[in-house]
Amino acid sequence: MSAKGRSRLAHVLVLAAALAAPATWAHEGHDHDAAPPTPVSGTSPQRLPDGAILMPKPSQRQLGVRTAVAARSAVPRAVELPGLVARDPNAGGRVQSTIAGRIEPVAGGLPGVGQQVSRGQLLAVVRPTIDPIERSGRAAQLAELQAAQSLAAKRVARLRELADTVPRKEIEAAESEAASLEGRIRALSGGLAATERLVAPVSGVIASADAIAGQVVDARQVLFEIVDPTRLRIEATGFDPAFAADVAGASVAVGGNVVPLEFVGASRVLREQSVPLVFRAREAALAGLSVGQPVPVTVRTRSSLEGVPLPAAALVRSASNDPIVWVKTAPERFEPRRVRSQPLDGTRTLVTDGVRPGERVVVDGAPLLNQVR
Numbered sequence: 001m002s003a004k005g006r007s008r009l010a011h012v013l014v015l016a017a018a019l020a021a022p023a024t025w026a027h028e029g030h031d032h033d034a035a036p037p038t039p040v041s042g043t044s045p046q047r048l049p050d051g052a053i054l055m056p057k058p059s060q061r062q063l064g065v066r067t068a069v070a071a072r073s074a075v076p077r078a079v080e081l082p083g084l085v086a087r088d089p090n091a092g093g094r095v096q097s098t099i100a101g102r103i104e105p106v107a108g109g110l111p112g113v114g115q116q117v118s119r120g121q122l123l124a125v126v127r128p129t130i131d132p133i134e135r136s137g138r139a140a141q142l143a144e145l146q147a148a149q150s151l152a153a154k155r156v157a158r159l160r161e162l163a164d165t166v167p168r169k170e171i172e173a174a175e176s177e178a179a180s181l182e183g184r185i186r187a188l189s190g191g192l193a194a195t196e197r198l199v200a201p202v203s204g205v206i207a208s209a210d211a212i213a214g215q216v217v218d219a220r221q222v223l224f225e226i227v228d229p230t231r232l233r234i235e236a237t238g239f240d241p242a243f244a245a246d247v248a249g250a251s252v253a254v255g256g257n258v259v260p261l262e263f264v265g266a267s268r269v270l271r272e273q274s275v276p277l278v279f280r281a282r283e284a285a286l287a288g289l290s291v292g293q294p295v296p297v298t299v300r301t302r303s304s305l306e307g308v309p310l311p312a313a314a315l316v317r318s319a320s321n322d323p324i325v326w327v328k329t330a331p332e333r334f335e336p337r338r339v340r341s342q343p344l345d346g347t348r349t350l351v352t353d354g355v356r357p358g359e360r361v362v363v364d365g366a367p368l369l370n371q372v373r
Contacts, residue, residue: 016269036207041205045372046259053326053334053372060332067328067365070308072357075350076248077305080343081277083236083252083297085289092226092291093201096220101126101196103215103223111224113209117200123224124211125197142188150180204228207291227291230284236297238275241266250279251345252286258345259285261297298345307341307352314363315341315349316370325355326362326369334362 045055055065103110104125130138156174159166169220207227219222234252238244244266251258261279279297289295310325318324324336339354355361362369 011244019085024348026368047372051336052329053369054332055369055372058110060365063368064365065362065369067360068310068363069263070310070355070357070359070361072306072308074304074306075309075344076300077303078342078344078350079299079301081236081238081297081299083234083279083295085286085291085293085295086233086235087207087227087291088231088233091202091231092207092227094222095123095198095200095224095226096222097126097198097217097221099126099128099196099198100134100218101128101216103211103213103217104195105213110211110213111209113206113208115206117143117204117206119200119203121200122197123200124198126198126217128194128196129216129336138188142185145181145185145188145240149178149185149366152178152181192288200226202226202228205348206275214243229287232281232286232289232291233264234279234281234286234295234297236277236279236299237271238277238299239273241270241275244275244277244305246301247277248302250297252279252295252297253345253347254286254288256347258347267331296343298343300345305342305350307350309344309348309350309360310341310355310361312343312347312349312359314366315339316366318370324370325351326366327355328362329359345367 019301045053045059047053055063090157104127105180106122106125111117117123152174156171156178159171159174163171204225204226205228208225209223210221211217211223234250236250247263247266249263252261253259259281261281264278264280266278267276277299314325315323316325318336318338322338323341324338325339328332329335339351341351344350
């Protein structure tokens with residue numbers, strides 16, 4: 001037999017001996033068999049080691065995951081600036097007292113916050129408060145004037161009886177003096193008992209009210225502020241004086257809707273080292289906002305930028321706080337993509353890098369998808 005045949009025979013004998021050996025069992029408490037692996041559920045989402053997410057179709061429908069095909073386009077470059085809601089100076093006003101006095105309510109009571117008022121409507125009455133010494137001095141002056149007026153009236157009566165012998169100019173001078181004293185008495189009497197009527201300068205809604213019946217107020221104190229909610233403005237804060245020349249328009253999100261804004265102009269005076277940019281909306285689009293409320297304003301410029309417009313809800317944060325979107329690469333597989341983006345308007349964002357045209361990006365349910373572990 002050749003060496004090759006002897007080697008093959010040796011292998012056959014070893015295999016036969018191994019098959020003929022009796023089976024061995026582990027002692028009690030020493031199970032050497034490996035535990036079967038736990039089967040992976042086919043209906044629950046799970047994050048894969050490479051960071052992707054495996055989400056079955058039932059889970060996608062339950063979480064409301066929706067995708068859209070990414071399409072690259074050129075859109076105006078946008079910048080998000082902090083803004084505040086301000087009143088229109090032609091549709092808002094303040095009611096102030098010009099004298100120090102005590103507040104007196106009018107028929108129907110004092111108006112409160114949120115109450116609708118019309119232009120010229122009487123809101124309150126201020127009765128002046130006078131120092132007792134000053135009041136007594138005015139009363140004494142009034143008594144002197146009344147006495148002088150009484151003498152002047154009697155002198156006029158005597159001169160009229162002697163009209164044939166007294167020159168006409170003396171009679172006219174006496175009448176003039178009596179009329180002057182009467183006017184001074186009337187003015188002084190009216191000043192002591194006069195009240196100031198506080199009326200609404202414009203039509204609108206009471207935004208603030210600081211008047212209580214019986215309250216003593218000082219001159220120039222603001223008692224009521226009136227705002228027309230249908231004519232509000234937005235003041236955005238810019239940091240580059242040359243930026244105002246490149247503004248083409250703006251928008252702000254109000255109640256989930258994007259409200260377009262019209263650029264009014266930019267201030268030529270810096271406010272806290274920034275440039276105020278004033279915008280207004282048509283009709284009553286900003287009626288749901290309040291004066292002084294901070295809002296982010298998306299300002300569009302005349303220059304354009306290319307990218308993929310996506311809903312703002314499609315952009316989420318990774319564990320390392322990087323902006324990402326989820327791309328659907330298979331029917332049940334989603335992969336994270338780190339992107340660069342900038343705001344486009346109140347509800348959309350522009351992805352400039354990280355997403356290729358034609359890819360399916362998650363536009364609904366991205367925050368829930370991002371929570372899968």
